[in-house]
Amino acid sequence: IQLRRFPDDFIFGAATAAYQIEGGWNADDKGENVWDYITHNNPNYIVDQTNGDVAADSYHNYKRDVEMMRELGLDAYRFSFAWSRILPLGFNNYVSKSGIAFYDNYINEMIKYNITPMATLYHWDLPQKIQDLGGFANPLFSDWFEDYARVVFEHFGDRIKKWLTFNEPREICFEGYGSHTKAPAINITDVGTYICAKNLVIAHAKAYRAYNRDYKPVQNGECGITISVNWFGPLTNSTEDQFAAEMRRQAEWGIYAEPIFSKDGGFPKELEERVATKSLQQGYQWSRMPSFTEEERMFVRGTYDFFGVNHYTAYLVSANEYLTDQIEPSLLDDVGVGIHVPEEWPKSASSWLTQAPNSIYNSLVHLKNKYNDPIFYITENGWSTTPSDSLFDEDRVKYYRAALESVLNAIDAGVRIKGYMAWSLMDNFEWLLGYTERFGLYHVDFESPNRTRTPRKSAFVYKQIVKSRTIDPNYEPETMIMTIEDKQ
Numbered sequence: 257i258q259l260r261r262f263p264d265d266f267i268f269g270a271a272t273a274a275y276q277i278e279g280g281w282n283a284d285d286k287g288e289n290v291w292d293y294i295t296h297n298n299p300n301y302i303v304d305q306t307n308g309d310v311a312a313d314s315y316h317n318y319k320r321d322v323e324m325m326r327e328l329g330l331d332a333y334r335f336s337f338a339w340s341r342i343l344p345l346g347f348n349n350y351v352s353k354s355g356i357a358f359y360d361n362y363i364n365e366m367i368k369y370n371i372t373p374m375a376t377l378y379h380w381d382l383p384q385k386i387q388d389l390g391g392f393a394n395p396l397f398s399d400w401f402e403d404y405a406r407v408v409f410e411h412f413g414d415r416i417k418k419w420l421t422f423n424e425p426r427e428i429c430f431e432g433y434g435s436h437t438k439a440p441a442i443n444i445t446d447v448g449t450y451i452c453a454k455n456l457v458i459a460h461a462k463a464y465r466a467y468n469r470d471y472k473p474v475q476n477g478e479c480g481i482t483i484s485v486n487w488f489g490p491l492t493n494s495t496e497d498q499f500a501a502e503m504r505r506q507a508e509w510g511i512y513a514e515p516i517f518s519k520d521g522g523f524p525k526e527l528e529e530r531v532a533t534k535s536l537q538q539g540y541q542w543s544r545m546p547s548f549t550e551e552e553r554m555f556v557r558g559t560y561d562f563f564g565v566n567h568y569t570a571y572l573v574s575a576n577e578y579l580t581d582q583i584e585p586s587l588l589d590d591v592g593v594g595i596h597v598p599e600e601w602p603k604s605a606s607s608w609l610t611q612a613p614n615s616i617y618n619s620l621v622h623l624k625n626k627y628n629d630p631i632f633y634i635t636e637n638g639w640s641t642t643p644s645d646s647l648f649d650e651d652r653v654k655y656y657r658a659a660l661e662s663v664l665n666a667i668d669a670g671v672r673i674k675g676y677m678a679w680s681l682m683d684n685f686e687w688l689l690g691y692t693e694r695f696g697l698y699h700v701d702f703e704s705p706n707r708t709r710t711p712r713k714s715a716f717v718y719k720q721i722v723k724s725r726t727i728d729p730n731y732e733p734e735t736m737i738m739t740i741e742d743k744q
């Protein structure tokens with residue numbers, strides 16, 4: 257059979273995030289962040305009572321990390337900056353020399369081997385001091401974020417040409433402020449998600465506009481945001497289920513995407529109306545979802561060069577079936593739909609992650625049509641196994657092959673996807689699940705002093721895909737010994 261080929265300019269990479277791999281939590285003058293704080297003060301918050309104090313110790317192992325990128329033949333690597341390593345006091349009155357030096361060394365090592373760095377400014381590790389001031393709920397947050405972004409653009413923009421402001425606003429706002437499943441676990445269910453969402457997209461826009469105006473003319477890079485876009489399709493073709501699915505999509509990612517990527521800007525209309533109506537019924541004198549002023553709406557709208565998508569899975573949505581009790585008032589109560597996952601979709605080690613058919617295609621074609629055909633990067637996609645699973649991770653191999661076939665389907669449908677980052681280069685601290693779920697192409701031995709990294713079978717399969725630019729369903733690695741090959 258003729259295998260389909262990825263375009264020549266398509267970039268293959270892998271992704272990680274600072275708190276999940278770096279360790280060095282108090283190295284040199286690094287400041288405390290919300291994950292340091294919550295794991296140290298409330299260890300039972302994490303299922304195995306662990307933390308990211310050492311993690312994969314990339315703070316000391318970064319050269320080995322780049323060696324792994326070379327082994328896989330990656331074109332690109334997505335990583336994040338730790339705000340409190342760059343600005344230990346949260347604000348830009350003091351910039352850490354050792355923090356800058358660490359990222360200089362890391363980036364230079366990538367560049368030396370022709371690996372394109374893609375950098376996320378913020379992957380969930382807010383300086384605790386800024387959290388003490390209310391974090392994303394403080395209207396001044398956007399100014400502090402812009403200050404931080406400028407420091408990073410200034411120091412690293414000569415080498416970094418692909419920027420992401422935030423990783424996954426849903427997980428920051430809904431899980432961190434409207435619920436308690438991510439730090440800082442504020443759990444103010446009525447307004448937490450919505451206030452955070454508004455301040456976050458304004459912060460994104462300030463950083464984007466700062467880059468566009470003051471750095472892009474010289475540095476020539478591009479800037480986007482990464483949104484968690486899992487697919488929420490209707491359980492049946494009924495009008496009710498189709499509307500239910502749309503409401504859930506608006507709640508999951510529309511509230512962050514619409515203000516930036518839509519023609520008109522502002523929050524999604526149907527959800528905005530629903531929250532306003534329910535708020536009045538619940539005795540509030542105002543909508544729990546804040547509105548944008550005209551000036552804010554225009555300021556945020558259009559602030560992107562590309563759309564970063566983290567995609568993992570799909571769910572089926574019903575208006576009347578599979579309904580579960582929700583806290584009232586809350587985002588999920590506002591939406592009020594049922595979720596179903598078919599039994600036949602293969603299960604991972606994570607409760608939320610199954611292998612759903614063609615879900616990248618479904619998500620991207622939907623986004624292309626809704627938001628006027630932007631350029632996309634898949635900035636995360638991956639599969640979890642348990643710590644005791646073998647290095648022969650057949651399920652992960654199947655998942656990656658199916659996901660990349662779905663990317664090709666989307667490309668064939670005219671979606672402008674320019675790259676794909678596998679989550680993750682290596683095992684790491686999986687937030688509330690600690691080290692009990694593993695997403696790495698490389699296994700990490702968290703008991704060994706050097707945090708020894710060993711490639712799984714999926715690493716060899718991904719390497720073959722990157723090298724050949726095709727997905728051979730029958731490829732089997734001949735050996736589990738990894739080497740570095742010269743790129744042609």
Ligand SMILES: CCCCCCCCCCCCC/C=C/[C@@H](O)[C@@H](N)CO[C@@H]1O[C@H](CO)[C@H](O)[C@H](O)[C@H]1O
Nearest residue numbers: 273423424427484486568595597607608609679686
């Ligand atoms: C099979 C049972 C289903 C139960 C039904 C529950 C309904 C849940 C509805 C939506 C839940 C979506 C949760 C999805 C989350 C992920 O997309 C998101 N957390 C991914 O974030 C990235 O995850 C990586 C691996 O978890 C990594 O940790 C990274 O840092 C994150 O950016």
